[in-house]
Amino acid sequence: MTYFMSVMLIGLVLGLVAVASNPSPYFAAFGLVVVAGFGCGILTQYGGSFLSLILFLIYLGGMLVVFAYSAALAAEPYPEAWGGWSVFGYVLMYVAGVCAAFTWFSKSWCQYSWVPGHELAGMSVVPSDVGGVAVMYSEGGGMLLLAAWVLLLSLMVVLELTRGMSRGTLRAV
Template sequence: MSYLLFLLSLCFIVGLVGVAANPSPHFGVAGLVLGVIGGCGGLVVLGGSFIGVVLFLIHLGGMLVVFAYSVALAADPFPKAWGSYFVLVRVMGYGVLFLFMVWVLGNVLLLGGLGVTGLDCFGLYGVRGDVGGVVSLFLAGGPILVLCGWGLMLTLFVVLELVRGWSRGGLRVP
């Protein structure tokens, strides 16, 4: 299980570096998807199965809207790809910065004695943390949940109308 958590953490880090290093939305969204898969998969492995799946679905919906909007407004006919020199230099810089942060935080956490634990319960009366959140969400927050869903649907229609443009598409180059 620790190997799976390590692999998902690595996917999360590579995805974040891919988003930060790539200036083009066409290729940056691949890093964003990889980062979300790694982060939500790590939550599921650590025991937060409900919150991991909900965050995955919310991030996929948000990424779809942001990606469609940014690609429609990007006027770069030849975006910088993963193999270009500019992107590789930025990936190396972010990788060195990440290794330095891991070294600093690793020393701080080793001195403090903190660790990563999951949400799994033991015994008959244990209730997992994410299941209690589901009950509270649907009992006390039902109307707010419906209102938020309506707002997200309205936002989707507004973004789709903005991207559509005036019958020529979102990219309006003379």
């Protein structure tokens, strides 16, 4: 489990490097999906399986709206690819910064284990965040539906604003 957690943390850091050194909004959206996946995987390893699922779905729903807006406003006819030299320079700079920070702080970081604490205590049948499921769907159900409606409405507003004078996806009847 320690190796799996190490892979998840390395994937999270590499995804953050991909987001920071993005050449185009299209690639930044892919990097954010990778970061969200690895972050929710880390959260799942620490016992928050339902929380990570809800966070992943809501985050990707909100990110879809932001991606649609940024891709429509910054549409480039020839976007720069990942193989460009400027992107490669940024990736090297960010990876070198992460490695330097790790070597600088490694004495204080390595005294703690990356293994979640609930694995050391024993096996549990009920995850720690299942108690919040009933509360979220009973008292928080209305707020969940409202959040889904607001995300859908904001997606439609972004699509309507960015279509310009052309006949876009939303057509007047």
